[in-house]
Amino acid sequence: MTRRFPLLLVLLLVLSACASHPQDEASNAAPDTEASFPVTIGQVTIPARPTRIVSLSPSATETLFALGAGPQVVAVDSQSDYPAQAPHTSLSALSPDPEAIASYRPDLVVASADTTGLAAALAKTGTKTLVMPDAKTLDEAYDEFVQLGRATGHQAEGESLARQTRADVDRIVADTPKPVRPLSFYYELDQTYYSATSKTFIGQVLARFGLTNIADGNDPSISGGYPQLSAERILQADPDLVFLADTRCCGQNAQTVGARPGWNTLTAVKEGHVFPLDDDIASRWSPRVVELVRAVSAAVTDAGK
Template identity: 80%
Template sequence: MLSLLLVLTGCASHPKDEDSLAKPDTEATFPVTIGSVTIDRQPTRIVSLSPSATETLFAVGAGPQVVAVDSLSDYPNEAPHTSLSSLSPDPEAIAGYHPDLVIVSADSTGLAAALAKTGTKTLVMPAAANLDQAYDQFVQLGRATGHQAEGESLAEQTRSDIDKIVAGTPKPAKPLSYYYELDQTYYSVTSATFIGGVLGRFGLTNIADDGDPSNSGGYPQLSAERILQADPSLVFLADSRCCGQNAQTLAARPGWNTLTAVKEGHIFTLDDDIASRWSPRIVDLVRAVSDAVTRAEH
C-alpha cells in the first residue's frame, strides 16, 4: 500500500548535456555530512529518485544542479523528467547521467553500494513520519546541495504557514470525524501516519484508528460496512486523479448516499500527488483540509 501513495505519472526527456552543469556556489561550505554520508564538494549533477526530494530541491534553489529525475517526479514542470524508476532503480541507467549525488527515499536494492563503485554518493531521504521530519529534510537537502540558508528558510516558512492556517481555522462546535480514502478497496490511513498527523492538527477524529492507530502499520483496509457504520462527518478522497473518484462516484456506491458527509456535501477531493508527498506543497494540503473544516462548520 505504501507504493500506492507514489503511483504518479511522469514524462520522459533527454538528459542534460555536460555544458549545463550548474556553477558551484562559492559561499557553500563543504564537506558536509548528512547521516552517514559525507559530501565532499557541492554536487553539480544530481539525480533525484524521490518526488518529494525533487520538489524540495527546486524549492531550495538547487534546480539548476538537477540533471535527471525519476518518472514519478512530475513537479515542478521544469524538472528534467526521465523514465528512471524509483521503485526498481537501475544503477547502470542512473550512472548514464554521470551524477555526483543521487537522492532516493529508500534503498532496498543495494543501489548505494552499486553506485559507490563509480564514486557516486547516494543520499537516502526516507518518508517523513511527521511534519517535523519533513521540515528537517528541507534543511538537510539544502545543506547537501550548498543551499543551507535556503533550506532553513523554507523549513521556517513552511512551519509558519501551516501554523497560521491551523490557528485561523474555526474550531468545530462538535467533534468532526473523517474517513480518508487511498483507493477504492478502502485502504485508509490512521492518526499514526504522516497524513493522519496533519489532519490531527485540526482536532479531527479518524475512523480508521479503531482504538489502535498503529494497526496495520498505519494503513488498514476498512470495509464498506465499517465506514457506513462510523458515518464520518467528512470524507477525503486521495484517489481522485489516479482513480477518478469524486463526490458523485462515492454517492453512487451502494448505501453510501446515507452517509452524513454525502447528504451534507462534505466530500472533499485532494490532489493525489500533494497528499502523498512530504514536500513544501504540504501547505496546499493543509489549506485544503482547513477549507473542508471551515465549510463543514457553515
C-alpha cells in the same frame, strides 16, 4: 511515488515506516555563500557541492527545486511530475537501475529508500547516495528541507524554507474556525478502502485540526498506519467528512462516492462534505504540504458551520 497503482503505493508507504508558496520564495533567494563542504548527513559524507543530482523521490524533487537547487538536477524519476521544468526521465524509483542512473554521471543521488543495494552499487562509480525517508511528521519534513539544503549547498535556503513552511502551516491551522462539535473523517487512498491513520504523515497533518480519524480504531499503528477498511466499517462509523486522495489516479469524486451502495446514507455525503484532494500533494512531504493544509482548512471550515 506513483499514484497510478494505489495498492502498491500503500505497500511502499508501509515499508517506509520499517503552500503562500514557500518554494517560490526559496527558489528566488540568493545562493547560500556560507555553505561549506564536506558535509556529513547521517552516514553519508558529501565532499563537494554537487553539480549533477539525480532525484529518485518526487518529494525530494519538489524540495530541491523549492530550495533553488533545480539547476543542479540533471534527472528525476518517472513519477517526479512537479515542477514542470524538472528533467523528467523513465528512471524508476521503485526498482532503480544503477547502470541507467550512472549514465547521467551524477555526483549525488537522492532516494527515499534503498532496499536493493543502490548506494553500494553507485558507490563503485564514486557517486554518493543520500536516502531521505518519507517523513512521518511535519517536523521530519521540515528537517529534511534543511538536510537537502545542506547537501546541495543551499543551507540558508533550506532553513528559510523550513521556517516559512512551518509558519504557513501553523497560521492556517490557527486561523481555521473551530467546529461547533467534534468532527470525524474517512481518508481514502484508493477504491478498495485503504486509508491512513493518525500515525502517518497525512494523518498527523489532519490531526492538527482536531479531527477524529475513523481508521485509527483501537490501534493507529495497525498495518504500519495504512489499514484496509471495509465498506461496512466506514458506513457504521458515519464520518462527518470524506477526503479523497484517489481523484487523479482513480477518478473518484463526490458523485462516484455517493453512488456506492449505501453511501448515500453517510452524513458526509448527505451534507456535501466529500472533499477531493490532489493525489500527489496529499502523498508527498514536499513544501506543497501548505496547499494540502489549506485544502483541509477549507473543508473543516465548511463542515464546521
